[in-house]
């Protein structure tokens with residue numbers, strides 16, 4: 410009873426000393442890589458006036474409707490723990506009149522965010538995000554630079570094969586035409602959509618394409634695509650972004666259903682996805698938000714950025730490391746029995762192999778033959794060197810090619826040469 414009172418709140422966790430080095434590595438990478446791309450760090454408060462998120466994230470978004478930690482202060486002002494980074498950074502950009510300085514402003518941040526969500530693997534109520542924002546340029550080279558930086562960040566953080574999905578969600582002009590077509594197309598099933606989608610049907614029907622409950626329905630899947638309605642400006646921008654990504658050697662998959670869960674996006678949207686950590690799990694995502702600066706009281710000025718979760722990143726990296734196994738080895742020595750003569754022979758062979766430049770190891774835990782063979786597999790060994798009574802009596806070893814499963818006995822003296830021959834096959 411008393412213990413429960415002192416337990417940490419649901420959806421939070423402690424980062425223990427054994428775990429902090431991984432966090433520090435991500436923080437160091439953000440600091441060095443982002444400044445390498447000439448971004449400067451912006452630190453904003455953990456809480457803001459609630460209006461910043463209502464205006465900045467959008468009042469039809471799930472975040473604002475359901476997930477914010479909002480409370481009233483003694484001064485009777487409504488404040489909210491930040492659920493994401495962009496709104497606060499843009500608010501700070503406007504409030505500190507950074508638009509009067511050199512443009513575009515290139516800012517990055519990293520820190521804790523808060524959302525009242527059902528806790529699950531990789532999803533916490535206090536979580537951490539890193540992100541970048543470029544404010545004051547609509548040049549499509551900026552879009553490509555931001556996306557390339559995202560790709561590079563994931564790669565250097567140790568996630569090798571996240572898939573990049575790309576789309577354009579257009580501007581208010583082309584979205585109006587698309588919205589009308591979308592509303593007409595979905596009107597017959599309006600009554601059977603989830604409550605959220607019914608609520609935002611008129612205001613933001615685009616979000617229905619992104620709704621977890623409705624997006625897989627055939628009527629929703631066959632909806633008119635925003636890319637078919639892009640105005641000339643948005644089409645030119647989208648083509649140029651793709652061209653610039655090609656120039657930078659960044660590969661992408663176009664996905665016309667990618668609309669992102671936030672209201673502020675315009676034109677370019679993108680996500681880096683890793684399917685290994687759960688169904689369609691987004692590691693890093695972002696897009697353009699050309700109306701946001703003005704909505705938060707600043708001048709009419711374009712912007713683009715991305716954000717990624719540190720917890721997801723560490724999870725993806727752990728999965729990948731597990732898949733790749735520990736450091737690979739060439740040969741693994743498997744001993745049958747614990748006779749001293751067998752052990753002596755195993756040490757001799759191990760030493761000979763290593764002297765010849767073969768990466769080799771053996772089991773010191775006294776495990777059975779089956780477990781030793783399993784370890785050989787897990788370590789990616791090409792050759793198992795088997796040593797038992799028979800081999801020792803013959804002054805020999807049995808080499809098992811773990812790829813072809815062939816095995817043959819060779820004398821201890823010829824062992825190194827035979828292993829090298831197998832490895833060069």
Ligand SMILES: [Zn+2]
Pocket residue numbers: 579580581582583584639640641642643644
């Ligand atoms: Zn447009």
Ligand SMILES: [Zn+2]
Pocket residue numbers: 602603604605606607617620621622623
């Ligand atoms: Zn829905």
